[in-house]
Amino acid sequence: NKSANGKKKYTIGTDTSFPPFEYKKDSKYTGIDIELLEAIGKLEGFEVEFKPMDFGGLIPALQSGQLDGVIAGASITEERKKSVDFSDPYYESGLVALVNKGNSTIKTVKDLEGKRLVVKNGTAGAKFAEDNLKGKATIRVFEDSASTLKAVENNQADAAFEDYPVIAYTIKVNPNLNVKIGTEKLTNNEYGFMVKKGENKELLEKFNKGLKTLKENGEYQKIVDKYTK
Template sequence: MKRQLKAVSLASCIGLGLGVYGLAAAQDQTLDVATDPSFVPFEMMDQETGEMTGFDMDIIKEISERAGFDYNLRTMDFNGIIPAVQTGNIDIAIAGITITDERSKIVDFSDPYYDSGLKLLVNADDDSIQAVEDLEGKKVGTKIGSTSYDYLEENLGDSADITPYPGSSDMYMALLGGSVDAVFYDAPNVGYFSQTKGEGRVKTVGPLYEGQQYGLALVKGSEWLESVNEALAAMKEDGTYDEIHAKWFGSSSSDE
């Protein structure tokens, strides 16, 4: 009888050990995560540490811990992020990516994690531009591959000189230097610049265009989609999301 109990106990220990090992193995995966290094305050390079920081960086760190994966962070121009996910060179991307029907055909999106839109930015002493319609005959800067560029092309076409820039800092410097009359881009990024480096020199004008939502982009059919969505839901439920939001935007998401 004792011999039989020992056998059962040994079998139980082996089974438990394999179960724990299996769980650890399932969580011991390293994914390639892409971001755009110039979309402040969502993602930006900390000049002192040389590491990426920002709202999105805190979000992906929290998601990875809850979903059970490690990750290698890779930076690239925004225009190359969706193609990189589409081809499987990147597992997940987080870079203030607007969820669109067109993009959803080639990548899977997580549930939305940020509500946004598009906004105009002009020089502080310019009162001639108050809406997108006022851009006719003028030079406007935006970002390559962005929904703001698509919007300008669809609504202005050849009636304005539309210049797409590879990075948001490039288009802001173009505005300050007089190369363009206005910048049209994602509202949180435009607003952040107007209150920091552009304070006193630029201003936001007009309404918020195209209510948009950001999502994480994953490879089509990704096994991680459900885990990412569960992590996001849990973060919003327990208040972690609001804490991260307040850290970067000065208020909880519910205050907006």
């Protein structure tokens, strides 16, 4: 695919709403992932067209060739490496459980036993729930972060798994939300840009090269600070 100015144009999948990495603001798509990839495109001479999708649909869409790449706060995991190639890591993250503001009993994974947990389809959090709480907690799977958050706010669930930077940002910008972070970080992981395994090697190389430049020239930190300070 070429854009009007003859530059290569990549179709990039991203999550529907995963602030501060990707979300809609004033009807425009924005966030750390969006700005990073656009800045890398400028440096490396390509353009991007973003296709927001439920997270669970992103790797399948990559596999079927609908997408050239994915940037969606996706954690680098060994399991995913069987079907995708990851860029160098671009952000450190990890999982926490969020609970209703009125809850003072859920502080560890063990405390979730016998409780109602909600997770987001296809995420590392869903996998963590499956590995650690299957048969011990009631686990419901939703398609997006907003739905898991709402379930906890409305006491339809006791807890939801979410990435720490996402829920921390969400609470910071909406202090009236009826949720808080209940646990310590349950996992540590890093986000990576993804392409289909064995394909789009040149896009992966451009990403890594551009990321390195943005880190060296301070632009990476500027983008991150803009959304987290």
